[in-house]
Amino acid sequence: MPDVLLDLRFLKYAILASEQSSIRRASELLGVSQSTVTRRIQILERKIGFRIFERSSQGVKVTPAGSRFLQDAKVSSDKLHEVASCVKLDGALLWEIKLGISSSLSQGVIPELISRFRSLRPNAILEIHEGDESQNIRGVMSGHLDLAFVSGRPEVAGCGTYTISEEPLYIALPITHPLASRERLEWNEIKGETYLIGRNGRGEAATDLLTRKLSEFGFRPTFQFHNVGRENLINLVRLGMGVVPTGQSTTGIEYPDIAFVRVGDGNEKLPLSAMWSNINTNPLLRGFVSTLKQTCIR
CATH class of the missing domain: 3.40.190.10 (Periplasmic binding protein-like II)
Incomplete structure (x- = not known):
């Protein structure tokens, strides 16, 4: 029986490399070595029987066959990602969302957002991960986190962002x-x-x-x-x-x-933004982003 989760991870590497047009950049965002990304894409190419990328000194370019494959793979993997975001408790299916933070929850907009979302989705499971901002950004890109709160207004290919607050220094x-x-x-x-x-x-x-x-x-x-x-x-x-x-x-x-x-x-203010991957299909993520946009009106 094929290892479905392993194949999904290989797909994620290929999709990110295509969005970045660079295996090096994909490896930096994923927090793994460049050779790891290259090796896993090569394994995926051997499994499907054709090349996904053309490689050159300028980076990687998706082949026509690879482009069609990645488009179909995104659609097919969406449902599996949704299933992976769901957990079972006492026979009932519950959705889970993982948030990355690096600042205090003592006051401010983040605890307000979490409280409001929990009131709207009382059965949802929120898992909070505290780490430095580079770890949280890599977590979003790798799929280990659904959304992260990061300082500034980051611009990362393949990600959506929204400024949720601006605080004085x-x-x-x-x-x-x-x-x-x-x-x-x-x-x-x-x-x-x-x-x-x-x-x-x-x-x-x-x-x-x-x-x-x-x-x-x-x-x-x-x-x-x-x-x-x-x-x-x-x-x-x-x-x-x-x-x-x-x-x-x-x-x-x-x-x-x-x-x-x-x-x-x-x-002069310190901006704080929410960041998420555009290929993340967790239904709770869409709800959380909708909540933060309603709460944090610019």
């Missing part, structure tokens, strides 16, 4: 810092700080914003990157190693000896 400071008692800071007042960036949260969007704004004053910000999560990043602030740029949603968490101070006049 805050700086996490030790309470002993001279600026910790202020309600709001001007950009030129934070030019000499060392900014700590972790693997989770709004790091990429924050570094872009800080670099752009401080360059207007002729300064280049100093960033230190640490492979730690949010809690230990705040602990580094407490140890006096620097400050942490973050969004307003993080300020809902109380950290001992830490102050959150707003930066700027509020016109």
Whole structure:
């Protein structure tokens, strides 16, 4: 009996390579080696008896036969993907959706979205995965996640995105810092700080914003990157190693000896977006995207 899930995975690799016109780019998005993608596509080609791609130094190009095959395969695999998204509990079929997060759920639009969706789909199973943004993007591209919340406004081929919020920038400071008692800071007042960036949260969007704004004053910000999560990043602030740029949603968490101070006049914001794969056929995903668009009206 053929391994249906294995064949589906091979199909996913081929479909993504065709959308990216590059096996290298597909491997980066999937988080696997380029040789793994190449080998699995070759196995798929041997199974079906013809080439899906023409390969050259410029990348890969889908053959006419390969184009027809991938179009038919997408339609045929849709139903199998739907079945794979469904679980059985006490004899009843329940749908499941997997969401990737990298920021706090203490307050803000994400917990509001989850709460509203659960009220609309009380029998749906929501599985939350916390990881860094690169992991979540790879999870969406590989199908391990149905949707991820990521900073900025990413543009990834084969994916849909929607900006769900724009938060003002805050700086996490030790309470002993001279600026910790202020309600709001001007950009030129934070030019000499060392900014700590972790693997989770709004790091990429924050570094872009800080670099752009401080360059207007002729300064280049100093960033230190640490492979730690949010809690230990705040602990580094407490140890006096620097400050942490973050969004307003993080300020809902109380950290001992830490102050959150707003930066700027509020016109510069940190965007937060939802991202999903356009070939994901989980019915709950369509419902969740519809809910977030209704909740987060631009």
